[in-house]
Each structure stands twice: as C-alpha cells, then as structure tokens.
Amino acid sequence: MKKIPMTSRGARLLRDELHRLLKLRPKISEAIAEARELGDLKENAEYHAAREEQGICEAQIRDIEYKLSVAQIIDVSKMKNTGKVIFGTTVTLIDVNTDEEKTYQIVGDDEADIKSGRISVSSPIARGLIGKMEGGEVVISTPGGDKDFEINKVSYS
Template identity: 50%
Template sequence: MTQRVPITPSGLQTLRDELRNIKENLRPQNVADIETALGHGDLRENAEYHAAKERQAELAARQAYLESRISLAQVIDPEETSSDRVAFGATVTLADADTEEEVVYRLVGEDESDVKAGKISISAPIARALLGKEEGDDVTVHLPKGDREFEILKVEYMRIP
C-alpha cells in the first residue's frame, strides 16, 4: 500500500494551483515555443528548440510529481486538531537554551516547507524531535552542526497560511 502524505489544506491548494498553472499555461506555452523553434531550421544546431524540449521534459516531470502528491495527500487541518502535544500542523514556540531567543515553527508537509516563513517539514530533524512533546518539555535536536537545546513554550493549532 502506498503511504499517504500529510499536508495542510493550504498546502494542498498550493499544489493544485501549481498543477493547474502547468496544465493551462506553461505546457501550452511550451508547445508554442517548440513550434516556433521548429520554424528556425536545422534541429541539430537549434538551441532554442533543444531548450524548449528540455523545458517540456521538466514540465512533464513536475506535472507527474504534483499529480502523484495530490493523489497521495492526507489533508490534516490544524484548526481541527485539539492536543497539548506536538503533532503535524502544530505551531510551536521554542526558546533556545543557549541564547534564550524565541523561535516559532509550524510543522507542515514536505511539499509546503519554507524555513524563511517558519514552516518546517514534519520530517526535518527539529520536527521529529518535537513530535509528541508538550509545553514545558526540553528538547535536544541533533543537527549536523551539533546538538541544540530548546524549551517548548507554547503548542497551538491554528490555520497555516
């Protein structure tokens, strides 16, 4: 059995929007680009044609990936989760034990992670270390640059934009 892929409602919508854009805009434009390039003569030395064909393969691969991820999606709405423990969809406020700096992370699916926006993949080392923990717990995260210690200040479940 194929494993389901956890994703938030907004993450699924983002994938659907990207797939729609590929089907309705990017692939048709790519077909037009190939036709234009074909009109430029000898295909052996036609860089425009080869670039368009390469783009065609990239778009086809991305479309197949998106279709697969959407079909495997297990939508989990954080707003409908009620727990004191960290799980998929949680927004977790942490205090770094060394610097006392507070950071906020949202645990999301692999396809929707964006570290700059504070969204980390459920499979990231810090997310794995947080799973099942609750407010007040101390957590050690094993990172490539060494271990980091955090205290969980708050666990919330809210809409993830």
Template identity: 50%
Template sequence: MSRAPITKAGSERLRSELERLKSVDRPRIIAAIAEARAHGDLKENAEYHAAREQQSFTEGRIAELEAALSTAEVIDVTRLNPGSRVVFGAIVDLEDEDSGEAVTYQIVGDLEADIKQRLLAVSSPIARALIGKSAEDSFEFQAPNGTKRYVITGVRYN
C-alpha cells in the same frame, strides 16, 4: 501503500502549482517549441533545445505533483484539538536556550516542507523531537552542527 500527510493549506498550494503548470506554463512552452521549430534546423537551434528542456522539467513536475497529491492524506489542522501538545500541523514558537533566539516553525508533511518558509517536514530531526511535547517543555535534538537545545514558548493551530 502508505498515505503521506499534508496540511490543507499545503494541498491547496500544490494544487495551485499544478493548475498553473498545466494551464499557463505548458501552453507557453508548446508555443515556444512551435516558434523555435519554425526557425528551421533543429540541430543547432538553442531556443528549441532550451524549450524542450523546459518542457521536460515541467512535465516531470506535473507528474510528480499528480502522484504526490493522489497518495496524500489531507489533514485539516483546525479540526485537531490536541491542546498545547505538539502534533502534525502545529505552529510552534521556540527559543534557543543557548542564544535566546526566537523562531517559529509549522510541522507539515514532507511534500510541502520548505525551511525558507519555516515549514518543517514531520520526518525531520527537529520535528520528531517536538512531536508529543507541550508548551514550556525543553528539548534537544542532534543538528548537523551539533546538539541544539530549545524551549517551546507557544503552540497553536491555524
């Protein structure tokens, strides 16, 4: 079984979510189910069915997080010393060569990727194109809407 890489910060975020699900959400849902049961007939009890559905989702997420964290390999990016080369955990400043738009991403494990937070999965096309490059390098990759060209304006590790 291969171990999925994850940053230390990502591991802490997932462990925090897992703890919240177990200690806050699970007891709240159990209480909601008990209260809905007290209302009587469960066949037409929408509150009961909604609480059971929420319980199912929460238990599934708990199982998913436990499995993912048990196989994850935590990599402390502050201990890496790749210089200006882009490797796992790098925070990369990019400039779109066509539009001049600047953007910053961090390359993280698949488990913690979230494009809204500018966390790129190491397996994504742009991250694969970035790995091994250095500051001031230009590169291109195939995006869903065509070929994109960027220049790396900075690489750092926090």
C-alpha cells in the same frame, strides 16, 4: 501506496502550481511549432530549448499529480488544541541557555522552508518535538550538539 503528510496550505500551493503548469503547456507547444518552422532541427537552438522546457514541465506535472494523489491532507485548525505537538502545529520554543525564542510550523517534506519558519516533519527538531506537550522541556540533538528547549506555546491554527 505510502501516504505523504501535507498541510492544507501545502496542498493548495501544489494545486496552484499544477494549474500554472497546465496553462503553460500550450504555450510551450506553440514555441515548439514556431521553432520547427525555422528549418533544420539539428542546429535549431530554439527548438531544442523549447523541447527541454516541455520535458521539464511534463516532469513537474507528473510529480505534482503523484504527490497530490498520495497526499494525506491534515488540517490542524479543525482539531482540538490539547497542547500536544503534532504534524501541522506551530510551536514556539525558548532556548533554555540563551532565552532566544524560535517559532516553527511542522510541515511535510515538500513544504519545508526554514527561512519562513516551516520545518519538515522528518527533521531532527520536528522528530524531537512530536508528541511533546506545551510547557514541557525537550532536548534535541542537532549537528551543533544537544540543545535544550522549553515548549512555550503550541498553536493549532
């Protein structure tokens, strides 16, 4: 079974979502029971909507339980900061051509959110950064062409 890398924050968010879905389960069952009492199930929109919601909820529960069962939770805050870019670190980059500063945290695929500065470990930027050292330069191939970055800071928090 292949392990899925995940930050401790990502695992906590998944557990929170699982808890929310498990609390929603009985409410959906009640909605199905109430809709069933309304009569003919073939033309009962409330019943069909509640059953669809139940299916989606159950699929999400199974998906989250699976992800948590195969998760390899990595907490970089407990590691010694060597200045090396690894999974979970927050990296501040400076674009060599424009002097624009960008900060990214390298996270698991399910945690990625570019608007929040979290990039997937399998993204081109993260793959180009993994293993590099603070203070070094890196050339990353992007859809818009090659970009030169200086690794300004690597944080393990």
